[in-house]
Amino acid sequence: MYDTTYYRASSVSDATSKLAGTEDGKFLAGGQTLIPTMKQRLAAPSDLVDVSGIDALKNISVDGDTVTIGAACTHAQVAGSSEVAQAIPALVSLASGIGDPAVRARGTIGGSIANNDPAADYPAACLGLGATIVTDSREVPADEFFVGMFETALEEGEMVTAVKFPKPAKAGYAKFPNPASRYAMVGVMAAQTANGVRVAVTGAGNDGVFRHSALEEALGANWSADAAQGVSTDAADMMADIHGSSEYRAHLVGVMAGRAVDNS
């Protein structure tokens, strides 16, 4: 690891102003991606501004049909939340399947979506459930937030503070884990929302998480595993690597969408 300067922020404004004064600083939340990357000397931020101790970012609240999760809430916190379990059980199921217990104890929802790893779970939750990403300066719909692999709509120095999930009528998540990393090789969030059926796919797409319009249409007409499995996905849009071909991933999208429906 290269030398870096560590600062523990006490509030959101403290964090953003601190970062603004750095040469090439980064926010640090749970550090489950950033720290290993730094240890491999693949990232060398001049400063780390740790936001994981900011109390205001660690709340989960349910207000009517909206579940708001603070950006510094850990996956374990979401997985163990009875409020979330009652409102959006699919989110609890998704959070409880991220990484392993150590990762879930440190990793945060804000860190996950700000990083937008193409194989992470939370981007599928945000996009599939039609969430709104709250930052220190604005609110961004999930449809506009996830721009591409490891790319988001966040501006330089902008910080995720919370995610607002509208409560769906029904939702389910199903993940096919990469055998080695256990990240999603294909993860599908399927939801019946106030604005119709939404289906988001992570782990598989060439450009990161994406909405699957053919699946949305099919499940909108017939909310069943069979309907999902009948929908084909173009392999040309899928990633291929040593763990699976693009054809395999395209096939798994249908299978996992069906299982997401079964899980809903």
Added chain:
Amino acid sequence: MTDQGIGARVLRKEDKRFITGKGKYTDDIVQPNQAYAAFVRSPHAHANVKSIDTSAAEAMDGVEAVLNGHQLTGDGIGNIICGWGITSKDGSPMNMGAWSALATDKVRYVGDAVAVVIADSKAQAQAAAEAVMVDYEILPATSNVLASMKEGAPQIHENAPGNLIFDWEIGNKDETDAALASAHHTTTMEITNNRLSPNPMEPRSAVATFDESEDHYTLYTTSQNPHVARLVLSAFYNVAPEHKLRVIAPDVGGGFGAKIYIYPEEIVCLWASMKTNRSVKWTSTRSEAFLTDAHGRDHVSTATMGFDADNNIVGFKINTKANLGAYMSLFSSSVPTYLYATLLSGQYNIANVYCDVQTYYTNTVPVDAYRGAGRPEAAYLIERMMETAARELGVDPGELRRQNFVREFPHQTPVIMAYDSGDFAGNLDQAKAAADVAGFSARKEEAARRGKLRGLGYSNYIEACGIAPSAAVGSLGAGVGLWESAEVRVNPVGTIEILTGSHSHGQGHETTFAQLVSERFDLPTDNIQIVHGDTDKVQFGMGTYGSRSGAVGMSAISKALDKVEAKVKKIAAHVLEASEDDIVIEGGEVKVKGTDKAMGWHEVGLSAYTAHNLPEGMEPGLKEGAFYDPTNFTFPAGCYICEVEVDPQTGVTEIVQFTASDDFGTIINPMIVEGQVHGGIAQGIGQAMLEHAVYDDDGQLLSGSYMDYCMPRADDVPNYTVSHHSTTCPGNPLGMKGCGEAGAIGSPPAVINAITDAIGNNNLSMPATPSRVWAALQQVSAAQAAE
């Protein structure tokens, strides 16, 4: 009687320190004035080194020295060698390319070291290593044998035209060809044995100290064979003469073969210690381990097996192409030859076997022995062939094996080995009963109702352990003898130290070797200490690999115990005024049989050292040594049956049952043996379903971390049903065969035979990942659609 002798489930003595975090590993060693080494490694698979600019690095904080390959060779440090010479069909010697511990003019794989930085701290060394500027002229590269053997392929070593290292053969070609030509049925397959990273939990590490005042070197290192390391470092690498070099392998956290060899880093640490007059430490990162630890397997074979009209095997012919990587590692040449092709008769009575093997250089890390070393490749080949032949012939795969089993011993195969014992049908019967093979079809139907494809596969493996008779391996090209040594020291108070040339890096020798002594002298294992891993303490030894420490290492101890026992009886007979023949040792006493005359065990020790009343002419003391050179290999064998369920929607395979019946001969500690079998099968399942070291066509390692290299986790493996059906090995005093590698050797074919049975498609290679299994299922669907 103590209950800690042979056959007792004694808890492992070493686990107290391991479980409480008190183990002492090489990286725990801190020497005064210690500096750290960081290596500058090639990011290219194949390149000429045009220049190295170290000026910026040398100017950085804490940097003691930046050293390169020209300085190393200039100081007379010798090239790294392969210690087993193989002769090609045409009588020519193998083409061993020069391997300098630091590359001078050319790099040949990603990770090849070109320079080293020695600095006050690890961070300073790493930072300076990044500041070393190497000007590379990038050359085309090859990463597999098929690419290396192509016309016009990049030439990796000047003295190996076409990248061919050797072209070797065993068996009788003409008779085998004739047998296959007249066969009633032949089965032919192309079989790939996947490449693996060894992944011991503890990465490699070295701490070297040069003492200028004594002109003496000390090396702490992660070695499975510290004496072999000293021998090679001294005799071939010219680091120091043997009496001026002490090698210590303290606690070592797993080896699996990867810690047999002497690598560039250990050599460089010793040399750099002399250059800088400081202790030099290096500990591999996990990334470096993926890049530089010798890999395993990587064979591509074509095989044909012929059967007569009664389904008896009449001939077996194999061609294998093996990837040895960019340089020849210490025992690399023996793995795809004498450790592999000599087992190609399997458990079967085959009159004609012929195998030829071509080995090639590629721009990948060297390939050498990895748990099983050649024998898994043989077992996989034979057992995939047997299962496939049974399907083609329409007969039960277990019964096809049974009718071809070797049943009389000794049995001379056409490929050197003379099997000494075994009851292959007994293992098959035991495994079939435990696996309830009779109930399989009902289970398959039940699984089908749940939408799952259920399959069952056999593997009847045999391997050769207890390596090895020194004269025999010498005649086959080995550069060393493969005996073992032991020394038994009975202290004046009767406690015992066993000095052994074997080395424990997970095997539990401190427990099992003590059990051997407990059995002999009826003493508690707490009174017995095992000393190993230090060339200053143990006179010489060949180390631990090839499941040899029981059959060879313990046999040496047994021989030394014979001598101690004889002397104890002489002393007791003299003191107790009885005949030696009437002396018995039991219950902590040395007694005259049938009388109440006895001495305490400790009194005999005291008598030996006070020497006040010894028989006329007897030397004082009670310490004996022995060398044991085996007369033959040993032949562990067994039957594994794997049962799987495949989810046709995803291609995910679940192993629902895994049954093992092994023949290891005498078992010292069943608990430890079961642990070895469990771990071995887990590694075999890893090879069969999960693990794959993959280079791209340019020689970049794609599986360079655990994000991409899939190690078996607890939820990837089932609960095993393990059992033993043993025959005594006639070749050594304890009747032992060895158990360390069997699980890894026997399990892969059982897994793949089960999966291919489930999916109805034999076209499946390891690792059988969900993606591959799904693709194989698609082939079945396509074929069905076409019909």
